[in-house]
Amino acid sequence: QSVLTQPPSASGTPGQRVAISCSGSSSNIGRNTVNWYQQLPGAAPKLLIYNNNQRPSGVPDRFSDSKSGTSASLAISGLQPEDEADYYCAAWDGSLSVVLFGGGTKLTVL
Amino acid sequence: QVQLVESGGGVVQPGGSLRLSCAASGFTFRTCAMHWVRQAPGKGLEWVAFIWFDGSNEYYADSVKGRFTISRDNSKDTAYLHMNSLRAEDTATYYCVRDPPYSGFAFDTWGQGTRVTVSS
Numbered sequence: 001q002s003v004l005t006q007p008p009s010a011s012g013t014p015g016q017r018v019a020i021s022c023s024g025s026s027s028n029i030g031r032n033t034v035n036w037y038q039q040l041p042g043a044a045p046k047l048l049i050y051n052n053n054q055r056p057s058g059v060p061d062r063f064s065d066s067k068s069g070t071s072a073s074l075a076i077s078g079l080q081p082e083d084e085a086d087y088y089c090a091a092w093d094g095s096l097s098v099v100l101f102g103g104g105t106k107l108t109v110l
Numbered sequence: 111q112v113q114l115v116e117s118g119g120g121v122v123q124p125g126g127s128l129r130l131s132c133a134a135s136g137f138t139f140r141t142c143a144m145h146w147v148r149q150a151p152g153k154g155l156e157w158v159a160f161i162w163f164d165g166s167n168e169y170y171a172d173s174v175k176g177r178f179t180i181s182r183d184n185s186k187d188t189a190y191l192h193m194n195s196l197r198a199e200d201t202a203t204y205y206c207v208r209d210p211p212y213s214g215f216a217f218d219t220w221g222q223g224t225r226v227t228v229s230s
Contacts, residue, residue, distance in 0.1 A: 035214065035217070044222055047217055051216060086154075090155075091215070099160065100157070
């Protein structure tokens with residue numbers, strides 16, 4: 001089954017802004033909301049961004065997302081060491097009737 | 111507080127079966143769709159299955175269709191994943207996740223996960 005495409009890795013120094021892309025198609029990102037998850041080492045994933053740039057309680061506004069056509073992007077501004085984690089995008093695919101996850105991006109804070 | 115607790119994982123031989131359970135608490139279980147998501151060791155997240163809030167519809171990833179069945183008992187606030195004909199590639203940590211109404215498939219609560227190992 002197809003997945004959403006993310007870069008396998010990204011990096012930045014403290015205070016920098018980084019962006020992680022997520023590419024899909026018209027049947028998933030092009031038509032439905034994209035949600036983003038953060039997975040810290042050894043922990044269960046956590047919802048980070050949902051429903052067009054909404055953040056659950058406790059998620060700092062340094063995290064934001066955007067979408068254009070069949071691609072989405074997670075932006076992290078003012079990068080902090082504790083942001084080092086794996087990040088996943090996900091979306092419902094209306095043609096396949098499945099939830100698709102991106103392959104994940106490992107963010108390293110240098 | 112909102113909580114999901116999975117159980118039922120373990121070691122099983124190829125071709126065997128397991129039933130995972132997910133006990134929910136702290137919210138109105140019968141209003142939420144529920145999903146199972148798995149993660150093979152060192153790999154990314156893979157969506158497995160989804161059941162509507164009332165159990166009337168189910169959806170599956172191609173990789174498990176015909177072998178796994180998702181179900182729920184709203185009287186017990188519990189979701190299940192029945193896994194048959196298990197293969198080595200089903201080895202993973204299985205997470206139960208909550209999908210609130212009108213959330214656009216935003217999984218806002220995850221269990222701690224239960225590990226399934228398929229090996230002879």
